Amino acid sequence: MAAKKKSAGSAQNGATERDRKTLRKIEELASATLRTVEKADNPAVALRVRALSNVSFNEKKRIIELGDRVQSREFFNTNMARKFMQTFLVANGCRELILQNKTVTIRQMYYILKHTLRGSSENTFEEQNESDPIIEDVEVATDALREELHLFANKKGLAAGSLVVNDAGDEIDLARMGRGGWGIPSICEPEVLKFVRSKAKFIMLVEKAAVWSRLNEDGFWKKNECILLTSEGQAARGIRRLLQRLATELKIPVYVLVDNDPWGLYIYSVLKQGSINLAYESMRLAVPGVRFIGMSSFDYKKFKLPNSVEIKLNKEDLARAEQMRNYPWFADKKWQNEIKELQKNGFKMEVDSILSKGISFITEEYIPKKLRDRDYLT
C-alpha cells in the first residue's frame, strides 16, 4: 500500500488532534530505531510483555492491567528478525491509514500488508494469525488504542433509546429507530461519535438481539427512559468503548442482562474489568461500575420459573464455573454464592426462557422488580 500511494507524510496531515498524536507516536517508534542504527547498535523495539505472567487484577481500580515487564525485539536475532520487520510493516500501514483518514478491519490490514518479498519466496505474513499479534504489539508499543491506529474488529451491536448522537456528521436520534436500532460502529472514539443529548436515567445492555427486540417492541426504554443496547453475544470493542463513554460522560448506571451460565458471567466480567488478552486497554474499555442484573441463579426460585427453563450444565460449563469461582474479581462472597447456586442448580437458563411466564413478563415484571429491589451484583 505504502508503495502505491505516495504521501509526503508528516504528522500535520492527520485529520484530528488525536490522529496527529498517534502519527507522532508511530514516527517516534521509527526514529528511535533509526537512532540505534546510526549509532551502529542493534536496532530493537521495546515491547511490554503481553502474557498471563505480566497481567494482574488491580484491586483498587477493579480492572485487569498489563504489568511493566518489557522484552526487546531485535533486528539482528534470527528468532526476532521476521517479527521486527512485521512490526514496522504494521506501523507503516497504520500510518498510511491515518494519513488517508480511512479505517479497515484487522483482516483487511492483513491483505493490505501481505506480499511476497522481492527476490525471495518469503511472504511478509502467511496468515492473519501472524499479523493480529503484531497489531497488538504496535498498540502496546505506541500506547495507542487499536481504534486510534484506524483499525477495527468486525462491527456488532445495536442501540436504541433516549440518546441523540452525532456520528461522522450525521445527527441520529436513537429514539426514532423503529424496530431496527442503530448499528454500533466499530470505532466509538469522541472525534467521530459525539453525544448530543440524552435524558436517559440508566443504560440496559442485554447479551442477545432477540431479548433486545422483545424489550424494544414492548417500549421498555420509553417507559423507563433509558438507553437499550445489545452486544449480540460477546461484546466487541466498539460497544465496550461506547458503554464506557456513556457511563462516564452521562454519569448514569449501567445494568447488564446476560444468560445464566458461565459464558454470560464471562461477558459481564469482560465489560466490567476487561480481559486478559486486551489487558493493556482495560483503562479505556472497562466499566468497573457495571451492575449484573441477571439472569441470576437465584431467579429460578425468586420468579417461580417452570422446570421447562432448565438446561443441564455440561462438563465444560461445570469446569468453566469452577474457573470463574477462582478469579480474583469474583472472590467476594456474593459472587461466590451466585456461582455456587449455579453449580447447585445443576442447570443453566437463557434470558429468553423468562418468556415462559408470559410474552412481556420480562419487560413488565422481571426487570422492574429487579430495579425496584436494587437486586443486582457489582
Place this chain on the structure above:
Amino acid sequence: MAAKKKSAGSAQNGATERDRKTLRKIEELASATLRTVEKADNPAVALRVRALSNVSFNEKKRIIELGDRVQSREFFNTNMARKFMQTFLVANGCRELILQNKTVTIRQMYYILKHTLRGSSENTFEEQNESDPIIEDVEVATDALREELHLFANKKGLAAGSLVVNDAGDEIDLARMGRGGWGIPSICEPEVLKFVRSKAKFIMLVEKAAVWSRLNEDGFWKKNECILLTSEGQAARGIRRLLQRLATELKIPVYVLVDNDPWGLYIYSVLKQGSINLAYESMRLAVPGVRFIGMSSFDYKKFKLPNSVEIKLNKEDLARAEQMRNYPWFADKKWQNEIKELQKNGFKMEVDSILSKGISFITEEYIPKKLRDRDYLT
C-alpha cells in the same frame, strides 16, 4: 401462555387487515379439525410434504418451489398424535401473539409453549429442534409467512443509503446513519415497514459487514446514489424480504457481492431462487432478478490481483463446488464457466482481499468497472 392470558379471541382483534386474515386461517385450521371430531371421524391436518422429494426448480419463474404432495397428520395414530397436539399448540401460540400484537423469536416460542403435561411427566416439546419443524408445518398449513404468524428468526443485516423508511411509526432517513447503519428488522412486512421515498438507482448487497463499512466510509452509496445493504453472512429472512420488496416496489436492479467461494455462491443462490428448506416461501422471499457482480473467479486475472489473495480450496470446498455445478439453476454455460474457473484456480478469494490493490480500490475501481462493463451474471 394461552392459559395465563385470557383473550376473548375473535378475528376482529387483529391489529391489521393482514393480521385478521392470518387469524382467520388459523381458526379455519382449528374448526376444520373440530368438524371431523363432530362427525366422529379421525381428526387430521393436511400438510404439504416438506421434503426434497416434493421440491422442484420452476424454470419459468426461476424459483425453487414446493410441490402439491400432501400428507395427513392424524390424531388417532400413535406415531402422529404427539405432532398433532404440537401443531395445535403452535397454532394457538401464534394466535395469541397476533391477538396481543407482539412478536417473538422461534426460540422464545419454544420456551412459551414448553411445559409438562398435567398428570404426566411428558413435555409438550423437549428441544427447540422439535418445535421449529412444527412452526414450518403451521406456516405451510395456514399458507402464512412466518412473519405473518408474528414469529421471527434472529435479526441480522444493516442498511444505509438513498432511502427513507417509516418503521413502526418512526421516519428514518438511511442517508443519515453515520457509520453505523440501520439494523434491518426481522420482520419487513409492508404493514410495519413502509418505503417513504428513494432516489436510488440500484441496490448493492454485500455479504460482509467489513466490506459494507469500507464502502460506507468511502461514500459509495452517495457517489452512486444507491442503497447499500449487508447480510452479515448468510441472508436472514428479514433482509431477503426487504430486498424483494425494494426490488419490486422501487423497480431497480440488485447487485450482490459475495466472497469467491462455494459458500458465497450459495448465499447468492438463496437470495435469487430461494432455498430447499424454505421452498414454500420462495415466491415471497426470492428475487430472481438479482445480479451476481462478484467476486468472480475471473477477477483474479481481470484485476491483476497479487497471489497473496489466494486461499487454497479445501476438500469440502471442492465437493461443494461440484455440487453447485449440478444444481439446475447453475446449468447455464456462463455459470458452468464461472464454477469451472474456481475449480481450475484451485483457490478461493475473499472480497476483503481486493484491498491488497489499495484501500479504496474496491470503491473506486473494482465495482465501478464492473458496473460500467455490465460485467455480472444472472
